[in-house]
Amino acid sequence: xxxxxxxxxxYLRLSMTDRCNLRCAYCMPAGGVDLLSHADILTFEEIxxxxxxxxxxxxxxxxxxxxxxxVRRGTIDLMRRxxxxxxxxxxxxxxxxxxxxxxxxxxATMGIGGINISIDTLRRDRYERLTGFDGLDRVLRSxxxxxxxxxxxxxxxxxxGVNDAELCYLAEFAREKVVAVRFIExxxxxxxxxxxxxxxxxxxxxxxxxxxxMERCVDRIGNGPAVYVRPHGFKGKIGFIHAMSEAFCGxxxxxxxxxxGRFMPCLGQPDYTDLKQLLRSGATDAELTKxxxxxxxxxxxxxxxxxxxxxxxxxMNAIGG
Ligand code: SAM
Ligand code: SF4
Numbered sequence: 428x429x430x431x432x433x434x435x436x437x438y439l440r441l442s443m444t445d446r447c448n449l450r451c452a453y454c455m456p457a458g459g460v461d462l463l464s465h466a467d468i469l470t471f472e473e474i475x476x477x478x479x480x481x482x483x484x485x486x487x488x489x490x491x492x493x494x495x496x497x498v499r500r501g502t503i504d505l506m507r508r509x510x511x512x513x514x515x516x517x518x519x520x521x522x523x524x525x526x527x528x529x530x531x532x533x534x535a536t537m538g539i540g541g542i543n544i545s546i547d548t549l550r551r552d553r554y555e556r557l558t559g560f561d562g563l564d565r566v567l568r569s570x571x572x573x574x575x576x577x578x579x580x581x582x583x584x585x586x587x588g589v590n591d592a593e594l595c596y597l598a599e600f601a602r603e604k605v606v607a608v609r610f611i612e613x614x615x616x617x618x619x620x621x622x623x624x625x626x627x628x629x630x631x632x633x634x635x636x637x638x639x640x641m642e643r644c645v646d647r648i649g650n651g652p653a654v655y656v657r658p659h660g661f662k663g664k665i666g667f668i669h670a671m672s673e674a675f676c677g678x679x680x681x682x683x684x685x686x687x688g689r690f691m692p693c694l695g696q697p698d699y700t701d702l703k704q705l706l707r708s709g710a711t712d713a714e715l716t717k718x719x720x721x722x723x724x725x726x727x728x729x730x731x732x733x734x735x736x737x738x739x740x741x742x743m744n745a746i747g748g
Contacts, residue, residue: 428485430692430726438488438681439481442747444468444499445686449523450559451547453586453613453622454743457559468686471505473706475512477684480716482514484723486682488540489518492747494686497526507537519543521582521748523558524566524573531572541578543609544570548590549597557589570600580607580666585630587623594630595637601663609653609666614695617742627669634658634665641665652678676729682722685746690722694746695730 430436445463447455469477478489489509496502510518517540524544527534534542546566548554554563573579583590583597590597594610601608610630613619635641638658652675653666669675683691688703700722705715 428720428723431724432726432728434677434679434726435485436680436682436723436726437485438490439478439486440490440492440681440683440747441474441478442492442494442684442686442745443496443502443505444494445745446498447493447495447523447744448498448525448560449495449562451523451545452557452589453584453619456618456742460742460744463687467703469684469688469703469706471501473688473703474505474684475508476706476712477688477702477715477719478509478512478515480712480719482512483716484720485514487514487516489515490521490747491518492521494744494747495523495525496520497522497530503530503533503537506534506539510537510539521545524569525560525562527569528565528572531569531576535576539577541580542573543580543582544573545582545584546570546597547583547586549593553590570606574604574606579604580609582609582611584611584613585625586613587625589623591623591625594633598634598638598658598665601665602658602661604663606663607653607655607666608663609668611668612670614670614743616694616746619743626671627667631667651681670730676727679726682726683746687745690719691746692722692726693730694748696727697731698727 428436450457491502491506506518509515519540521543547557551563555561570579581600585591585594598608600606612627613622613624641656641658644655644657644664651668653668655664655666657664683694685691688701689699690702691699700718705718
């Protein structure tokens with residue numbers, strides 16, 4: 428459906444859990460966060476009921492995210508059932524890749540639109556320091572196997588003082604493989620505001636200095652705001668997600684549902700509709716649909732990241748990126 432700004436909102440990012448097997452420093456505090464209890468997260472039945480209502484309002488693309496979606500048992504089955512819902516045209520998955528290898532065969536058979544795998548460093552010691560887990564080899568194996576059978580995008584968040592020196596090495600994944608390596612500007616959501624922000628222009632300049640002139644790709648890939656380029660001789664592409672720019676919002680097509688049922692029209696604003704509370708207090712389909720419609724219609728014109736008085740208050744693991 429169209430929101431009040433005339434944007435076509437058809438893409439839902441569905442967070443399966445706030446839990447994660449990693450502790451990426453900019454996403455989750457090392458000391459841990461207050462995790463939701465099982466009773467607090469939506470059941471699969473509740474999620475599917477909401478998905479059915481949302482597809483009725485024009486949601487046709489679904490991103491499965493977390494926390495780490497693959498730590499919630501049943502995520503793969505939910506993806507399969509969601510893919511069968513009338514109106515759903517595409518399902519994609521965002522994962523840190525640690526558990527991906529064991530699920531790849533299942534995922535490949537369900538006709539998924541693609542997988543985003545997050546990887547911020549290629550150094551084992553740095554990976555362990557950044558994520559709290561010595562799992563880089565597993566992630567690299569997942570990337571290798573997944574990219575042989577499915578469309579793969581690699582998500583890299585440049586963080587000042589952490590991985591800035593190796594961004595070009597990460598981009599090298601796209602030289603021999605038909606993958607897209609995307610640099611996502613660090614958004615000052617919750618805990619992340621304490622980390623070093625590197626803007627997209629700086630990353631682009633690094634890439635140009637290393638790879639020379641990069642051809643702008645005009646074909647659209649995926650559902651998001653990434654702008655893609657292809658350095659000479661590369662099979663894959665490099666993407667830039669300039670999250671802090673205002674243009675990002677004018678073309679926004681997405682809404683979010685957190686694991687505890689908060690329906691969020693904007694990642695960068697704290698407002699949400701508590702669909703879990705409505706579900707569990709006996710709301711009818713018509714009542715739920717009305718609240719979903721109202722929330723989409725009132726999607727804010729801009730994120731609030733640049734407004735210090737209005738920071739989004741939750742860490743990214745709870746919202747799902
Ligand atoms: N655990 C999965 C993963 O890491 O891909 C899915 C959830 S994670 C929150 C989704 C994406 O958000 C990851 O690529 C992660 O690097 C990114 N992310 C986390 N915090 C961020 C922040 N403050 N700004 C920009 N991206 C962020
Ligand atoms: Fe977990 Fe993903 Fe956050 Fe890393 S970015 S802590 S893998 S949810």
